[in-house]
Amino acid sequence: MHYHLEMGRLDGRVVAITGASAGIGRATAERVAAEGGAVVVSARREDLLGDLVAAIRGRGGRAIAVAADVTVEADADRLVAATIEAFGRLDVMICNAGFGYYGTVEETPPEVMQRMMDVNFMGTYYGARAAMPFFRAQGHGHLLLISSIVGRRGIPLMSGYSATKAAQAGFAESLRSELATTDIHVSAVYPVSTDTEYRAAMERDYGQSVSGLGPRQSVEHVAAAIVQCIRRPRAEVYPHSKSRALAVLNIVAPAFADRLVQKYGRKRTVGTPEFKSPDA
Numbered sequence: 001m002h003y004h005l006e007m008g009r010l011d012g013r014v015v016a017i018t019g020a021s022a023g024i025g026r027a028t029a030e031r032v033a034a035e036g037g038a039v040v041v042s043a044r045r046e047d048l049l050g051d052l053v054a055a056i057r058g059r060g061g062r063a064i065a066v067a068a069d070v071t072v073e074a075d076a077d078r079l080v081a082a083t084i085e086a087f088g089r090l091d092v093m094i095c096n097a098g099f100g101y102y103g104t105v106e107e108t109p110p111e112v113m114q115r116m117m118d119v120n121f122m123g124t125y126y127g128a129r130a131a132m133p134f135f136r137a138q139g140h141g142h143l144l145l146i147s148s149i150v151g152r153r154g155i156p157l158m159s160g161y162s163a164t165k166a167a168q169a170g171f172a173e174s175l176r177s178e179l180a181t182t183d184i185h186v187s188a189v190y191p192v193s194t195d196t197e198y199r200a201a202m203e204r205d206y207g208q209s210v211s212g213l214g215p216r217q218s219v220e221h222v223a224a225a226i227v228q229c230i231r232r233p234r235a236e237v238y239p240h241s242k243s244r245a246l247a248v249l250n251i252v253a254p255a256f257a258d259r260l261v262q263k264y265g266r267k268r269t270v271g272t273p274e275f276k277s278p279d280a
Helices: 023-034 046-058 073-087 110-138 159-178 198-206 219-231 241-252 254-264
Strands: 014-017 038-043 062-067 092-095 141-146 184-189 209-212 266-270
Touching (some): 014 023, 014 073, 023 038, 023 062, 023 219, 038 046, 038 073, 046 062, 062 073, 092 110, 110 141, 110 159, 110 184, 141 219, 159 184, 241 254
Parallel strands (some): 014 092, 038 062, 141 184
Antiparallel strands (some): 209 266
């Protein structure tokens, strides 16, 4: 039997989400809980997790919080163990935590690049590695990696962030091929620019204010696409449907895609790159 939900709600499903204190992670947790799923929300900002859990429970939902750092392998193991202890199972692991940096290669300090790789990719790897033994033992599961459209087509002045998101894409593709004959699903989600803390965090942590001309979407729109993927697992999810064309264009006409993303890419309007340790 293929393990996916035929009906509209997520009753009985147990979903763990990293980077859940704000943005896409928080919106997804709220949506999953509203549709009957149990959520385990994780991030470093324990106070925001507490507020989220209280809000979900106040609406009759089921939720617990696990304060954790995605760059610490033991924390990923603890997140999964707490999920099993609280709800007896883990059906979906959503690896969502991440942050970005805007600047040329020369402006990107090595410590920022390393931190992005640790949070955006290694955090995904640790989450997947912690969840997979439980998925195998129960014979089903679903791993969702929240990448970005820039993981399919890099954009100017975000080479480091694009590289980490492309790493997630390659990781997902490899896992899908390994698990193709099983009932363990792997999905990669490729949002376009989304109204989250992402830009505010870059301004707060690095003194960067960034704007752009490309398409935008709300966190609720992305969360709805993620929940739909939980219902019916898909290899790739493009919440902004037209953005899939950019990924295709990059394969068939990469030089044209170069000019296109340069025209519609993000612009740094104020501030200069400065490294501070992000509250990812």
